[in-house]
Amino acid sequence: MSISRSGTQKNRQNSKRTTIYDVATVVGTSPSTVSSVLNGTWKKRRISQKLADQILLEAQNQDYSVNMQASMLRRERSRIVGMIIPKYDNRYFGAIAEQFETMARQHGLFPVITCTRRDPELEIEAAKALLSYRVDYLIATGSTDPDSISRLCQDAGVRVINLDLPGTLAPSVISDNYQGARHLTSVILDQCFKDFGRSEPLTFIGGRGTDHNTAARVSGFIDAHQEKGIVLRETSIQTCGYAAEKAEHTLALLDKTQLKGLFVNSTITLEGVARWLWNNEPSFVTQVRYGCFDWDPFAAQLPNNVGMAQQDVIPMLEAVFEMLEQTSVTSGVHQISCVFRPGAAFRLES
Amino acid sequence: MSISRSGTQKNRQNSKRTTIYDVATVVGTSPSTVSSVLNGTWKKRRISQKLADQILLEAQNQDYSVNMQASMLRRERSRIVGMIIPKYDNRYFGAIAEQFETMARQHGLFPVITCTRRDPELEIEAAKALLSYRVDYLIATGSTDPDSISRLCQDAGVRVINLDLPGTLAPSVISDNYQGARHLTSVILDQCFKDFGRSEPLTFIGGRGTDHNTAARVSGFIDAHQEKGIVLRETSIQTCGYAAEKAEHTLALLDKTQLKGLFVNSTITLEGVARWLWNNEPSFVTQVRYGCFDWDPFAAQLPNNVGMAQQDVIPMLEAVFEMLEQTSVTSGVHQISCVFRPGAAFRLES
């Protein structure tokens, strides 16, 4: 007698997986009964505990695994919730993706995330693909054109919610960019005053002026200055795009004597800001303070980082799932407060 | 005449989406023909260009979108490639997820990623779920127990590949941890010698000694010391787990005069190392040099970071997709070289 490799006996080369028919045949019952036992509806069918146990046992024996394709097709509900997201490799979106999966599972839904790399065409493509897989819901995160996606979903009768960036055709959950930016600005100004004894305006760097979130943050930035009676310069707002290189380039062209305090609009921009900073003379570097709208654990530990505004992912997603469950398709924007996170206490001083 | 909201006319409340039957009826042809035109097999059926055009047009008119559930069920191939991955919010795994999606699409496959948070039970759960959705392939990334997952897949007749952490029952693609660690160790030692004029052993911090990758890195670490004739101390290897807090705690207990050079085993560990560092007196901080096995753009800009070993995601995934296409289910481990990335030129000096 030879010992076969574990699992091999079930792995008949060309075999398909076992179905409810196979289980039914062995147990000596009907596929209907097997189906209802396996999907949990058997109690209301008043199937005997004994039969149910036999079926469950045999299903296990045969390594039965329900074919979701068939199940979804028949039910006409997939219980899949799709998400499109711009990136994974960023703490904010990474946290959104992770939290989204966890919460989807808690709600009995199967999450499918697609990363669209901030490419508008890919966003549409991805949304269409997810609709083709018949998602029951779609979360459009940070999409450049949320309304086009909303339209696609509406035509398909699929509920959609915008996250992070608002749209007009579906409900949206976003951060309170205005208050977050106002608070962050105020903290950076205070720190500059404390460390340098003077009140000069900060420079806002990064983002696109046309972008909803950046616009709201610029408002908060302006108002925080106004509250302290600090007058902005013409060059105080540099919405030069998100790319790190853009920030480096922009900063290099500005008057350095006016760059003592920086409001950095995202961690991606901060990568460029930090590179620029370390390439300056140490005597200058010691005189700079900055903060960033967006959180990253290492960025928080960079010297002279005053603090970061962290978008509060859990309440954002809680709001999303709450809306998913509501029947009315109200649009409108739901804002979630940001959390302020101080930077490392580590300062470069002259 | 009232103007209806865009898209509304198609959004008949309770309507299902249009099917090939609807398209066939309008065009006056059969569902078979519509199906083959829509899925691209019509050329070999020698359907007239004219009919095909009509069908395509009408499908567009009706906002037709193929029901993948039905299509997959019938074809008995899903063209889905699943991936389980420990985390998203980390540059390495984030890059893997993004690159995986891009390459899957290039190969005509639909990627579905599930994040398993390093939880062995969740890994099994997730693998079973993906198998229930009838993925054609599964990539098991950084799984704590790759062989259990391989067994599940083998029983289901699904091809599986291990990524980042090797297993024995399926082919594996991993980083060359030994060479990467040896090189990184050597660079940190050189920098310490250059800056301090002495050759003392480094301290290896983080990871689990039983973990395959950590073991390989420890080997490289040891050999690099040996090559330079530097004798390790009893306390030189501190595989205290990955958690940041563990590293902080461990470092706090060690003799500080021996902690001038650190080999940090992952960015998650580095978070703790950096916190510990900044909490020390500045006079000590200036005398520390460290490097990290893992890359992160902000961590790279931390002062006194000598450099980072970056795992080379693109060739790793290229190897994965190459293996996916091979018919033979050979196991074995395929190693990919790491890239060395210098830290910022920024040093704290006394």
Add this chain to the structure above:
DNA sequence: CTGAAAGCGCTTACAG
């Protein structure tokens, strides 16, 4: 060049 028919693996209303 095109259509009728069978069937992928389920679920569920219906009938006992």
Add this chain to the structure above:
DNA sequence: CTGAAAGCGCTTACAG
């Protein structure tokens, strides 16, 4: 307490 039957929306071999 349980089963036969219809049907979800496709695809494809077969027949013309």
